[in-house]
Amino acid sequence: MLQIATWKRVLIWSLCALGLILALPNGFYTRVEQHNDAVQAIALGEDTADMRTKVAQWPDWMPSSLVNLGLDLRGGAHLLAGVKVADVYVSRMEASWPEIRDALRPERGTIGTIRLQPSDPDNPAELRIRISEQAGMPRALEVVRGIAQPVQTLTGALETDIVARAEGDVIIVELSEAEKLASDERTVQQSLEIVRRRIDEVGTREPTIQRQGADRILIQVPGIGSAAELKEIIGTTAQLTFNPVVSRTSDANEAPGVGNNLVPSLDEPGLFYVIENAPVVTGEDLVDAQPSFDQNGRPAVNFRFNTTGARRFGDYTANNIGQPFAIVLDDEVVSAPVIQSHIPGGSGIITGQFSVEESTNLAILLRAGALPAELEFLEERTIGPELGQDSIDAGRIATMVAFAAVLVFMGLSYGLFGLFANVALIINISLIFGLLSLIGATLTLPGIAGIVLTVGMAVDANVLIFERIREELKSAKGPARAIELGYEKALSAILDANITTFITAVILFAMGSGPVRGFAITLGLGILTSVFTAIFVTRLMVVIWFERRKPRTIEV
Amino acid sequence: MRLRLVKQGTNFDFFKRWKVWLGISMFMMVLALVSFGLQGLNYGIDFRGGTTVRTQSAEPVDIGLYRDALTPLGLGDVSITEVFDPTFEADQNVAMIRIQAQEGQEAVTPETIREVQAALTAVVPDMTFPSVESVGPKVSGELIQTAAIAVLLAIGAVLIYIWLRFEWQFALGAVAALVHDVILTIGIFSELQIKFDLAIIAALLTIVGYSLNDTVVVFDRVRENLRKYKKKPLNEVLNISINETLSRTFMTSVTTLLALIALFVLGGDVIRGFVFAMIWGVIVGTYSSIFVASAILLYLGVKRDWSKPDANAGNQYANIDA
Numbered sequence: 001m002l003q004i005a006t007w008k009r010v011l012i013w014s015l016c017a018l019g020l021i022l023a024l025p026n027g028f029y030t031r032v033e034q035h036n037d038a039v040q041a042i043a044l045g046e047d048t049a050d051m052r053t054k055v056a057q058w059p060d061w062m063p064s065s066l067v068n069l070g071l072d073l074r075g076g077a078h079l080l081a082g083v084k085v086a087d088v089y090v091s092r093m094e095a096s097w098p099e100i101r102d103a104l105r106p107e108r109g110t111i112g113t114i115r116l117q118p119s120d121p122d123n124p125a126e127l128r129i130r131i132s133e134q135a136g137m138p139r140a141l142e143v144v145r146g147i148a149q150p151v152q153t154l155t156g157a158l159e160t161d162i163v164a165r166a167e168g169d170v171i172i173v174e175l176s177e178a179e180k181l182a183s184d185e186r187t188v189q190q191s192l193e194i195v196r197r198r199i200d201e202v203g204t205r206e207p208t209i210q211r212q213g214a215d216r217i218l219i220q221v222p223g224i225g226s227a228a229e230l231k232e233i234i235g236t237t238a239q240l241t242f243n244p245v246v247s248r249t250s251d252a253n254e255a256p257g258v259g260n261n262l263v264p265s266l267d268e269p270g271l272f273y274v275i276e277n278a279p280v281v282t283g284e285d286l287v288d289a290q291p292s293f294d295q296n297g298r299p300a301v302n303f304r305f306n307t308t309g310a311r312r313f314g315d316y317t318a319n320n321i322g323q324p325f326a327i328v329l330d331d332e333v334v335s336a337p338v339i340q341s342h343i344p345g346g347s348g349i350i351t352g353q354f355s356v357e358e359s360t361n362l363a364i365l366l367r368a369g370a371l372p373a374e375l376e377f378l379e380e381r382t383i384g385p386e387l388g389q390d391s392i393d394a395g396r397i398a399t400m401v402a403f404a405a406v407l408v409f410m411g412l413s414y415g416l417f418g419l420f421a422n423v424a425l426i427i428n429i430s431l432i433f434g435l436l437s438l439i440g441a442t443l444t445l446p447g448i449a450g451i452v453l454t455v456g457m458a459v460d461a462n463v464l465i466f467e468r469i470r471e472e473l474k475s476a477k478g479p480a481r482a483i484e485l486g487y488e489k490a491l492s493a494i495l496d497a498n499i500t501t502f503i504t505a506v507i508l509f510a511m512g513s514g515p516v517r518g519f520a521i522t523l524g525l526g527i528l529t530s531v532f533t534a535i536f537v538t539r540l541m542v543v544i545w546f547e548r549r550k551p552r553t554i555e556v
Numbered sequence: 557m558r559l560r561l562v563k564q565g566t567n568f569d570f571f572k573r574w575k576v577w578l579g580i581s582m583f584m585m586v587l588a589l590v591s592f593g594l595q596g597l598n599y600g601i602d603f604r605g606g607t608t609v610r611t612q613s614a615e616p617v618d619i620g621l622y623r624d625a626l627t628p629l630g631l632g633d634v635s636i637t638e639v640f641d642p643t644f645e646a647d648q649n650v651a652m653i654r655i656q657a658q659e660g661q662e663a664v665t666p667e668t669i670r671e672v673q674a675a676l677t678a679v680v681p682d683m684t685f686p687s688v689e690s691v692g693p694k695v696s697g698e699l700i701q702t703a704a705i706a707v708l709l710a711i712g713a714v715l716i717y718i719w720l721r722f723e724w725q726f727a728l729g730a731v732a733a734l735v736h737d738v739i740l741t742i743g744i745f746s747e748l749q750i751k752f753d754l755a756i757i758a759a760l761l762t763i764v765g766y767s768l769n770d771t772v773v774v775f776d777r778v779r780e781n782l783r784k785y786k787k788k789p790l791n792e793v794l795n796i797s798i799n800e801t802l803s804r805t806f807m808t809s810v811t812t813l814l815a816l817i818a819l820f821v822l823g824g825d826v827i828r829g830f831v832f833a834m835i836w837g838v839i840v841g842t843y844s845s846i847f848v849a850s851a852i853l854l855y856l857g858v859k860r861d862w863s864k865p866d867a868n869a870g871n872q873y874a875n876i877d878a
Contacts, residue, residue: 378695452823519758555558
């Protein structure tokens with residue numbers, strides 16, 4: 001017969017109540033959002049009366065998690081950036097040349113003169129070193145391999161970071177595959193960290209910065225005006241180096257010579273510098289950078305090195321008084337002052353024709369650190385806040401109308417049982433919102449469509465049951481038996497039908513991204529909650545009604 | 557008095573002309589494929605790369621004016637369409653401008669977007685740009701691949717699930733219906749040249765889910781009736797099953813359509829294509845669960861000995877109880 005144990009009844013009602021309570025904050029979205037922001041601000045020490053009143057807008061003992069609104073609803077910028085991981089190989093190898101040269105020098109007796117060769121344009125991440133005595137090649141390789149450091153690999157196989165091989169009288173040194181993998185990993189992690197630091201420096205709320213796949217970074221910043229703005233902050237590599245200057249020239253096609261590079265001047269068009277590739281100090285050794293002004297009152301950036309950077313910079317300036325050196329930012333020479341004296345303290349100033357804004361930005365970028373590799377933007381979207389608000393409004397109205405239409409239709413079709421289904425439907429929607437808030441899921445525009453679709457489909461399970469009860473009533477088994485059989489026999493159809501739809505929701509979630517994923521989440525949760533409400537909640541309501549009234553006949 | 561969409565105890569013969577129905581479905585599918593082959597889909601930037609700029613101004617949209625403003629920039633293929641929506645205010649005139657992916661660039665540079673915006677505000681000073689989206693060819697290539705894999709995976713997973721729960725004939729019938737629905741949806745998108753983007757893939761997968769929902773309900777009844785009427789010919793069993801579930805089929809389709817139509821009319825233009833795909837899918841899916849899935853089942857035949865031990869009460873979840 002129609003019996004449900006008391007503990008089950010309590011459990012079912014508590015789950016519904018829990019869902020309602022969890023969903024409740026979303027009914028007061030702005031208020032709860034202000035409350036949450038204020039709580040956070042106070043935790044950070046910004047304790048003002050204004051904040052206190054905002055906190056008081058929502059009781060502390062109530063849950064305060066909200067459904068996150070996706071960018072398409074809130075407005076903001078979305079960027080997908082690819083990290084050019086291979087960039088790092090080239091600079092790594094360029095930077096290792098002095099070390100290799102110094103290691104080979106003592107062996108000049110056996111290997112003769114050492115000369116860096118221009119690298120193969122197809123494979124710039126190779127160092128090609130020619131030695132004049134080919135007979136000394138085994139010794140030269142031995143020396144180069146001696147510099148190599150072991151790398152940790154997944155397989156545990158012993159590998160070194162660089163590999164060297166001979167090609168005639170040329171030693172070719174490049175990064176090993178294991179080191180390339182490790183380097184890619186580090187590069188992406190580092191880029192992620194630096195992008196995060198830069199966005200935090202600017203101080204926007206709730207940015208999403210995620211790694212996606214092997215070498216991509218997804219950045220979503222709500223509330224920012226445009227993706228272009230965002231790109232200006234994170235798009236600059238801000239690779240700062242201090243390189244020895246070989247010469248100045250106005251010829252853009254001048255051959256810089258091996259191990260050197262021709263870079264343009266930032267301020268003076270048509271002026272180029274030939275600089276040595278291996279830097280004396282890099283931006284990595286910076287500990288601080290602040291916008292300031294030079295002695296002529298023009299905007300500039302003050303910087304300070306850490307101890308190693310300061311020592312190297314000090315040694316270099318001591319040994320090269322009277323020589324120019326170049327301050328190079330992203331392959332452009334910002335300035336190339338002549339070293340007047342030994343600079344021991346490890347601090348200095350970058351001057352150039354900056355505006356105040358540029359010097360402030362540059363200081364931020366230098367402080368946050370340089371990106372290890374260039375970012376390539378693969379996808380960008382800007383959604384204005386008004387469009388998002390329009391979508392929310394439209395979605396809200398559409399959901400209400402859809403909801404009302406379904407409620408009326410169910411009431412007309414199934415009478416009292418239709419009302420039960422309607423109550424279950426309302427519980428169902430709150431459960432979806434409760435779950436969405438609980439797991440901190442993001443609601444997107446397709447997500448709203450998913451909810452609307454759930455409204456339509458959630459009644460399906462009830463329809464299946466009610467139709468089945470109608471059929472069973474025809475075979476005149478008495479109302480209680482008909483209800484029982486109706487639930488029992490409809491169950492396999494309900495489960496099969498919902499499991500298959502759930503499978504597609506899972507696949508959508510796994511394969512999709514962004515808005516599509518939002519849709520998959522609401523669809524999947526909607527299936528779970530609608531099965532729950534149909535086979536437990538409406539059933540409980542029907543049973544309670546039946547126990548109270550004990551009707552001889554029922555009409556479904 | 558209750559509202560009844562389908563009167564009680566219907567006894568339509570759905571299989572008198574089942575070959576005709578299958579033939580019509582085949583014909584429609586061929587038509588859809590021909591349309592797809594001839595004019596292809598109107599891919600959005602998600603799938604072919606490029607940039608879309610949404611513009612809004614109080615002045616009426618003048619496509620010729622916009623085009624003249626953009627031509628000097630030399631951006632290649634630029635398409636401009638006006639967007640209409642009942643939810644717009646009177647002074648809300650919206651157009652979508654799509655610019656093709658630029659040669660040798662992953663995403664349109666901020667400079668290009670700035671130039672476009674400057675050129676447009678020069679002719680329409682009060683113009684605003686509620687959204688700007690740009691997808692590079694590298695990502696769009698991957699997106700289309702992932703989307704295709706998702707649809708195939710979904711169909712494959714369903715095939716296996718139904719095969720396990722029913723029999724292979726049921727699985728084939730259900731999948732034939734799914735393929736039918738997907739092809740017809742792609743067909744209508746190609747015929748009407750509605751923008752086909754990532755959201756439509758989500759819609760396609762939902763159609764797969766919905767159509768399946770319908771098919772499985774019918775099949776579940778078929779399985780039950782096969783046990784009940786051991787001697788009846790298959791087409792009669794199928795007919796009984798479809799007639800018995802007909803009321804439910806219509807109820808569910810109508811409630812879902814009610815909800816979707818509300819969204820179609822009031823949900824704004826951004827998701828209209830998406831909702832259209834689902835409405836179409838619900839209609840086609842309902843049709844296909846009867847006239848394709850069941851017809852295929854009839855064509856393939858099915859084993860008649862269902863006296864397995866789990867035949868008790870017709871389900872394997874009898875132990876699930878409230």
